[in-house]
Amino acid sequence: MKPIPLIFEKSRPGRIGCNLPKADTPEVDVQAILGETRDAVAWPEIGELDMLRHFTNLSHRNYGIEIGFYPLGSCTMKYNPKINERTAGLTGFTHTHPMQPEETIGGFLEVYASCMDILKEITGFDDITMQPVAGAHGELACLMLIKAYHESRGEGAQRRVVLVPDSAHGTNPASAARCGYVVKTIPTAEDGNTDLEALAKELGPDTAAFMVTNPSTLALFETNITKVCQMVHEAGGQVFCDGANMNAMVGTTRPGDHGFDCMHLNLHKTFSTPHGGGGPGCGAIGLKSHLAPYMPGPVITRNDAGQAVLDHDRPHCIGRVSGFFGQSLMAVRALTYFLAYGREGMSSISRYSVLNANYVKARLKDVLPAAHDRPCMHECVLTAKQYKEYGVRALDLSKALIDYGFHPPTNYFPLIVPEAFMIEPTETEAKETLDAFCDALIEICELAKTDPDALHAAPTKAIVGRLDEAAAVKNLDVRYQPA
């Protein structure tokens, strides 16, 4: 198949792709009003049908959950219900302005407050704010609250270190740095839990926080979590939970009960708001009451009558972390999703996601053993290191999966597992899909031994083969330049 030309290359002078509204007010001398004006913006000129074909044809060259199985570990690629799109498309939601009078957004405040009530109950935290707009943004907001808390106790200058496990997602240390902290790494013990001895050694009067992912990025429940939280608290630090793996816990266990002080959630993972090809996210955070006074504004709360309102009396608020209330239309989707499960069905999210992950792990155990011999949670971290002797890497297996019609799993994360192959099936996949995927992977692993070159060449059925990343950096081309 041929490349699709850039939309700029389809441009013809005089065409336009929309029947645009035009002012009926008297014409004015724009130049005189504005002073200097520019030359035309060199955007494409293309008719509406050809413009649509361009994007539709591009969409055919893109993989989404609605095309097939998307077991990208740590990303929770579950079904994004269509009803969510419908509710979020209601004009009573889409046509509201974040600065219109507070009295005219009662429905939206109720959406937010309902999400917060439900999230409090699911996570076991005292308070929720939905102002952060993505997972990493939620991490950053939590660290800011921790900073404000230490400052309020006169320990701001002293507590400068954030501890991060070696298995942590890259956003954890990056968020700590973005919040002005020094990062120190805590190793993982043999059994996949936090190395308590190493933790004890690092904890001290300079500890601001420990960022823990539970279940860990190894897909293991941190069995010592209560102890870990206790140790950090004894040293005067705070414990943050990276909640990217909340899918394993919904309705089964609550991080607020584990001893954490705060956590971030990825509503775009656990609670089905679509990833959209890399965003928008929705990064609610949960807090224990001692951190609540510092919550970013605007703060939504319920008054004595139970009505959702803005709380303007927040003297210790750290300020804003994003422009307005948060990802409002994503909150509509999340609420739709919560109510579709309700109290009767909520725990099926964790139960079936954990069942699916353990099933995949069991089916693949002879070809891709798990990095740790423990029940996995909602995903499984396997290792492909045995194929290294044939010259085959985890990435080769992944690329071969593309030729079988599957999206690859996550590779090389967590960093501490050699040739990591991280599979997250989610609860919305049927057994037949998991079987077809495992069958394909078993066949590919066999090929790894008999015909490694075939895997090195994969994918062969995609639009392009593996791209030259080095050339992309060396001959940097990030923008169309007219000839």
Place this chain on the structure above:
Amino acid sequence: MTYVPHTDADVREMLATIGVNSIDELFADIPEDLRLKGELRIPSRLDEHQLMRHMAGLAAQNLDLSQVTCFLGAGIYDRYIPASVGAVISRGEFLTAYTPYQPEVSQGYLQTIYEFQSMIAELYGCDLANASMYDGPTSLAEAALMACSLKRKDIVVMSEGIHPHARQVMETYAWSNEVEVRTLPLKDGQTDLSQMPEGAVLLIQNPNFYGVIEDLAAARAAADSQGAMLVVSADPTACGLLKAPGHYGADVVVGEGQPLGIPMGLGGPMLGLFACKQEYVRSIPGRIVGRTHDAQGRPGFTMTLRTREQDIRREKATSNICTNEALMALASTVYMSAVGKNGIRSVATSTVQNTQYAIKVLTEAGGKLKFPNARVFGEFVLTLPKPAAEVRDALLSHGILAGLPLGPYLAGGENDLLVAVTEIRTQEEIDDFARALREVLNG
């Protein structure tokens, strides 16, 4: 169960393969005392029809601005969104994809991001643009922190003409990074650049929060006088007519991309724009897509300059951003393609035309321009003989959302109203506004 396809037979077979007797056994690692006993105290489940009815009920409790005439702007604008935008972004291939880590199965999205970067760089007059940031305010704050680290100086100089919310976000980010923020006041609605203090960067917005067009050449000179970088937060629609910030030598141009085809949606999700000069490409936050080729020489797109990013560089990354606003960037790419070269000029021109008409009739109706000598693009401050919040509330009963009362934002601004007039307002709507205003002021 909702969205879970397992039959009882599936579950039995799966448990047998795993070698356990129940799903509960799989949770053995969770200490008994941490397991939830009983059901969550949350509402009962709703079927799809009930859900739609419930959510429509909540939506009906908001004032739906498609049912009134909207003159409220302040950074988020009621502009026309072509039908094609929704059609493209609701396609499952785009909507339900993850970040394009696997370029072989993501060429479609990657190409649209490359096109997005190209269109934004062109609009802002910059060498390049990234693949998006969360929103305008966080994009501005990230640009400021980038400047601080490039200049090794922890001082940001910020114009008071920047959107107050963006200023608050900047303050929050600055506090947590121990960066000092110095502000530049306004004079007659424009940033007073005569006393540029020492700093790593000058932040200015164009048009500013009060609708006034800033002197970007003077801003460049002021920044240079202190060896500071210049970061401009620019309204994308205004850039359809105004000279691009890059033309004046801005180092970084950021902005809120909402006017480019994204619903107001109570301010989220939005679209952070970030463009800059080539020399900063290795220091910028966020993802960037580049064009390259495969082993057979076939052209293709991939995320590039990845060694800046958190998953590789961890605490030394240029930012912590991971998930961005890809779908909103796609929405804007469709918008920019649909309106094209001539459409953006027409949208901007209609905005100016409507704004000028509104200034004329609203000042005749009893309002006064707060900054009569300033040039404005699509928004202006009207000083009223009465408290602006009262007038706004009274006009709402006429089906008109008149704008933003500035009392909370501007010292002594209780009677000031910020009025935005986009391309979709008609002469009749503006006349109605003027008539109702006269009534309210005289009543």
